[in-house]
Amino acid sequence: xxxxxxxxxxxxxxxxxxxxxxxxxxxxxxxxxxxxxxxxxxxxxxxxxxxxxxxxxxxxxxxxxxxxxxxxxxxxxxxxxxxxxxxxxxxxxxxxxxxxxxxxxxxxxxxxxxxxxxxxxxxxxxxxxxxxxxxxxxxxxxxxxxxxxxxxxxxxxxxxxxxxxxxxxxxxxxxxxxxxxxxxxxxxxxxxxxxxxxxxxxxxxxxxxxxxxxxxxxxxxxxxxxxxxxxxxxxxxxxxxxxxxxxxxxxxxxxxxxxxxxxxxxxxxxxxxxxxxxxxxxxxxxxxxxxxxxxxxxxxxxxxxxxxxxxxxxxxxxxxxxxxxxxxxxxxxxxxxxxxxxxxxxxxxxxxxxxxxxxxxxxxxx
Amino acid sequence: xxxxxxxxxxxxxxxxxxxxxxxxxxxxxxxxxxxxxxxxxxxxxxxxxxxxxxxxxxxxxxxxxxxxxxxxxxxxxxxxxxxxxxxxxxxxxxxxxxxxxxxxxxxxxxxxxxxxxxxxxxxxxxxxxxxxxxxxxxxxxxxxxxxxxxxxxxxxxxxxxxxxxxxxxxxxxxxxxxxxxxxxxxxxxxxxxxxxxxxxxxxxxxxxxxxxxxxxxxxxxxxxxxxxxxxxxxxxxxxxxxxxxxxx
Ligand SMILES: Nc1ncnc2c1ncn2[C@@H]1O[C@H](COP(=O)(O)OP(=O)(O)OP(=O)(O)O)[C@@H](O)[C@H]1O
Ligand SMILES: [Mg+2]
Numbered sequence: 050x051x052x053x054x055x056x057x058x059x060x061x062x063x064x065x066x067x068x069x070x071x072x073x074x075x076x077x078x079x080x081x082x083x084x085x086x087x088x089x090x091x092x093x094x095x096x097x098x099x100x101x102x103x104x105x106x107x108x109x110x111x112x113x114x115x116x117x118x119x120x121x122x123x124x125x126x127x128x129x130x131x132x133x134x135x136x137x138x139x140x141x142x143x144x145x146x147x148x149x150x151x152x153x154x155x156x157x158x159x160x161x162x163x164x165x166x167x168x169x170x171x172x173x174x175x176x177x178x179x180x181x182x183x184x185x186x187x188x189x190x191x192x193x194x195x196x197x198x199x200x201x202x203x204x205x206x207x208x209x210x211x212x213x214x215x216x217x218x219x220x221x222x223x224x225x226x227x228x229x230x231x232x233x234x235x236x237x238x239x240x241x242x243x244x245x246x247x248x249x250x251x252x253x254x255x256x257x258x259x260x261x262x263x264x265x266x267x268x269x270x271x272x273x274x275x276x277x278x279x280x281x282x283x284x285x286x287x288x289x290x291x292x293x294x295x296x297x298x299x300x301x302x303x304x305x306x307x308x309x310x311x312x313x314x315x316x317x318x319x320x321x322x323x324x325x326x327x328x329x330x331x332x333x334x335x336x337x338x339x340x341x342x343x344x345x346x347x348x349x350x351x352x353x354x355x356x357x358x359x360x361x362x363x364x365x366x367x368x369x370x371x372x373x374x375x376x377x378x379x380x381x382x383x384x385x386x387x388x389x390x391x392x393x394x395x396x397x398x399x400x401x402x403x404x405x406x407x408x409x410x411x412x413x414x415x
Numbered sequence: 416x417x418x419x420x421x422x423x424x425x426x427x428x429x430x431x432x433x434x435x436x437x438x439x440x441x442x443x444x445x446x447x448x449x450x451x452x453x454x455x456x457x458x459x460x461x462x463x464x465x466x467x468x469x470x471x472x473x474x475x476x477x478x479x480x481x482x483x484x485x486x487x488x489x490x491x492x493x494x495x496x497x498x499x500x501x502x503x504x505x506x507x508x509x510x511x512x513x514x515x516x517x518x519x520x521x522x523x524x525x526x527x528x529x530x531x532x533x534x535x536x537x538x539x540x541x542x543x544x545x546x547x548x549x550x551x552x553x554x555x556x557x558x559x560x561x562x563x564x565x566x567x568x569x570x571x572x573x574x575x576x577x578x579x580x581x582x583x584x585x586x587x588x589x590x591x592x593x594x595x596x597x598x599x600x601x602x603x604x605x606x607x608x609x610x611x612x613x614x615x616x617x618x619x620x621x622x623x624x625x626x627x628x629x630x631x632x633x634x635x636x637x638x639x640x641x642x643x644x645x646x647x648x649x650x651x652x653x654x655x656x657x658x659x660x661x662x663x
Contacts, residue, residue: 050548057536329521
């Protein structure tokens with residue numbers, strides 16, 4: 050009986066219900082997409098670092114975790130010192146430069162030979178490795194997004210580069226240029242942002258870490274395999290707070306719309322509430338009826354929101370193939386729960402008002 | 416009408432006619448109701464002494480604003496008395512809190528209003544069933560059929576209020592009010608929004624409810640003709656009862 054009342058009431062004003070459902074849907078989609086985008090980008094970055102194929106990465110003492118935004122270079126001579134260590138087979142310096150014109154991308158300045166030695170090497174889909182100072186390597190996603198092929202000119206840092214090769218994605222960055230040229234361009238002579246280290250045997254990784262810690266105290270040394278677990282929003286300063294603030298914003302939209310929806314519902318049904326009271330309905334019953342209605346509306350909204358998330362993601366990925374949006378069941382569930390709690394909070398004041406209405410006044414309400 | 420046929424089946428379990436109808440089912444003692452309009456006190460009831468015996472049907476008449484509705488709301492537990500006593504089936508409403516009065520209303524009182532007051536989103540069946548639902552467990556599923564048959568509603572049960580005539584809506588409202596076998600049925604001008612034909616049908620049904628089922632009824636009315644259907648007429652003026660002579 051309760052369900053019948055709730056359902057009939059819910060569909061009595063389809064437009065109002067639809068707006069409530071849409072607000073919850075937008076809220077849920079925002080939460081899912083914001084979290085999905087940040088964790089997607091982080092995981093993507095981590096995967097690319099891991100995919101380089103080196104064993105260790107040495108960063109400068111002040112380098113942030115998210116190397117995409119890294120600067121603060123170190124003297125490149127450190128590479129020679131590292132190469133002298135017992136279990137080190139090869140060392141490759143890389144200078145990272147962040148470019149924000151026309152998109153967000155990190156460019157790696159590398160030395161083709163040493164990079165080949167520490168990594169398992171690029172997989173060339175087109176063209177060849179870096180040879181000339183103005184050569185640039187582009188990964189396949191970037192090539193697709195920018196519509197470039199071997200032989201094309203690529204503009205970057207006010208410099209015209211020649212696309213020498215298109216490589217398979219997953220090797221640290223999407224763009225690679227000769228380190229010497231990049232050093233000249235950005236005025237970072239003899240500097241590197243990080244060093245990639247290949248051990249003589251994977252079993253020696255721990256020993257090499259100990260050696261480097263000894264040689265360069267304060268310099269973070271991390272196995273590349275660790276980045277997958279390290280690259281989470283909690284490890285990036287400010288990111289977690291930003292995500293939480295965005296979620297709070299999304300939730301307040303949902304909460305306010307639900308509040309307004311239920312508030313007008315209660316006003317409109319003032320007389321009905323008086324009738325229920327004249328029949329002997331308790332305050333609890335009236336609150337329960339309204340919160341059940343809210344919950345149902347919210348569940349519809351959550352379902353729509355999850356659908357909307359996948360739709361928006363598909364749209365974005367079609368427009369920006371290099372983007373990565375990670376939608377996990379865990380966060381879908383969390384977004385739903387967050388929306389539900391917000392909705393119940395938003396409806397509780399109107400429901401409380403309804404339960405306190407004076408029955409005689411309510412019955413004479415027009 | 417089919418009513419007489421079904422009434423027979425209702426007769427068992429009715430109040431024993433031999434029982435001495437001495438204890439009133441409803442009793443008010445020096446009942447006052449004051450409204451507060453700003454700083455002004457408006458007395459709607461000014462010391463009402465009013466008894467209703469079990470199985471009685473009483474019509475309350477009086478000029479507009481004399482306090483008839485106020486009396487009904489207070490004895491039905493919808494409004495709080497300002498002073499005096501209200502005893503329903505031996506329970507003093509004035510000593511009760513909000514929750515207790517709600518509970519008493521649920522089990523012992525049925526309301527019928529001038530404006531039908533059906534829930535617009537529910538069908539006739541839903542409107543009656545919601546009263547059973549609110550009443551909670553222990554209701555007689557058989558009673559639904561008996562009551563709807565008696566009020567001639569069998570064919571209208573799947574209709575919404577907007578799809579029914581005023582007379583039909585008021586019959587649904589009566590069915591809803593008596594579905595849980597209340598001790599007292601309180602009706603506030605139940606025919607006030609009906610034409611003569613539908614008024615007569617509703618009044619006749621109330622009379623049968625009283626005569627055949629022994630339902631105690633207190634009804635407010637402005638219609639002098641309506642009083643002929645009732646055992647007793649009570650006249651009110653300025654918040655007090657001025658007489659209480661039998662109708663015939
Ligand atoms: N909520 C209220 N606030 C202030 N005064 C009220 C309120 N309700 C009723 N009154 C006053 O109390 C008095 C009795 O009102 P009540 O509604 O009981 O009269 P009534 O006999 O039912 O009238 P009618 O025949 O018009 O329905 C009136 O003077 C009315 O103005
Ligand atoms: Mg009145």
